[in-house]
Amino acid sequence: MRLATYRHDGAEHTGVVIGDRIHRLTGGLDMRGVVALDPRDLVFAPDGVPLDEVRLRPPIRPASxxxxxxxxxxxxxxxxxxxxxxxxxxxxxxxxxxxxxxxxxxxxxxxxxxxxxxxxxxxxxxxxxxxxxxxxxxxxxxxxxxxxxxxxxxxxxxxxxxxxxxxxxxxxxxxxxxxxxxxxxxxxxxxxxxxxxxxxxxxxxxxxxxxxxxxxxxxxxxxxxxxxxxxxxxxxxxxxxxxxxxxxxxxxxxxxxxxxxxxxxxxxxxxxxxxxxxxxxxxxxxxxxxxxxxxxxxxxx
Structure with a gap:
């Protein structure tokens, strides 16, 4: 699974990259919240947006x-x-x-x-x-x-x-x-x-x-x-x-x-x-x- 942080429509989200599209994760967690979970527990929207329509940001803002x-x-x-x-x-x-x-x-x-x-x-x-x-x-x-x-x-x-x-x-x-x-x-x-x-x-x-x-x-x-x-x-x-x-x-x-x-x-x-x-x-x-x-x-x- 590829997980990214991205900007789209003026807001920042976390999502799953599948092929050339990114699907927003449900729950509103930033990546530091996401990595504290089991990847098998992640739920994402079925309808993604093309990667070339979003701005990828640093995937995580590290604690250290x-x-x-x-x-x-x-x-x-x-x-x-x-x-x-x-x-x-x-x-x-x-x-x-x-x-x-x-x-x-x-x-x-x-x-x-x-x-x-x-x-x-x-x-x-x-x-x-x-x-x-x-x-x-x-x-x-x-x-x-x-x-x-x-x-x-x-x-x-x-x-x-x-x-x-x-x-x-x-x-x-x-x-x-x-x-x-x-x-x-x-x-x-x-x-x-x-x-x-x-x-x-x-x-x-x-x-x-x-x-x-x-x-x-x-x-x-x-x-x-x-x-x-x-x-x-x-x-x-x-x-x-x-x-x-x-x-x-x-x-x-x-x-x-x-x-x-x-x-x-x-x-x-x-x-x-x-x-x-x-x-x-x-x-x-x-x-x-x-x-x-x-x-x-x-x-x-």
Missing amino acids: IRDFVAFEEHVAGVRRSVDGTAGVPDAWYDAPTFYFTNPHTVIGPGDAAAFPAACAARDFELEVAAVIGAGGIFGYTILNDWSARDLQSREMQVRLGPAKGKDFATSLGPWIVTADELEPYRDADGFLRLLCTASVNGVEVGRDRLSNMGWTFETMLAYAARDSRVEPGDVLGSGTVGNGGCLAELWGRDGAAAPPPLQPDDVVTLSVEGLGTLTNTVAVAPPGAPLPAFRRPSGAR
Whole structure:
């Protein structure tokens, strides 16, 4: 089942996508309410509307977004790109590491990702996200973890994690595919063998299998919930696939900024087997007001 959030006739609805039509779900629930249910309990109107007559929105407004980094090749390439360090840190192999990103700046299919004005090294990240329901993983969608690499590289020298290099935009879409639909892709070790591709302005720059991740989504969910809480409506990102799942990995691997950083009006298209295609354009936000300079304390107590 493919579930989407969409605008039609001036209002926002949740619906089931069947073929080239979308059928409105009864009950008036938003997607966070929907994913708390059993998909078999969902009821939808028999008369749908054509998909080309609606505006798809982010399929869910997540309660939180934990974005993992589960692909060894991506870690090695980006690390080399950022600070010239070779290899993968030993600690990475201990557990599926994640960071929290901003659930309030999620954008959907066709929206523009507005990068900070101070950013020149604009990048995308091709990921798959698991959407959590009441009984575990409800379904999956495509995630683009947009990255301001120059800002990210500078601020991570503080060793706290990405901040303004990440929190301006995250794309989700085009819809949520329920977990049962992807079972035919599952291999003997529990990984989903989904082909993932990324293109910029129609030119493919990345291609990998989701099954090349180091941990399954079930393992990532178990780790996220350890000593903590995961709620229906939370989203877990896979981390960026390897072999060109982002530009920075290619820059680190090849030692040159080729392909070049994203430019305003570039079109980034991410496609994942079984999930569909998510397309966004690149934009630049207006510059913010200058920050006051750091004030060194006097030392008085």
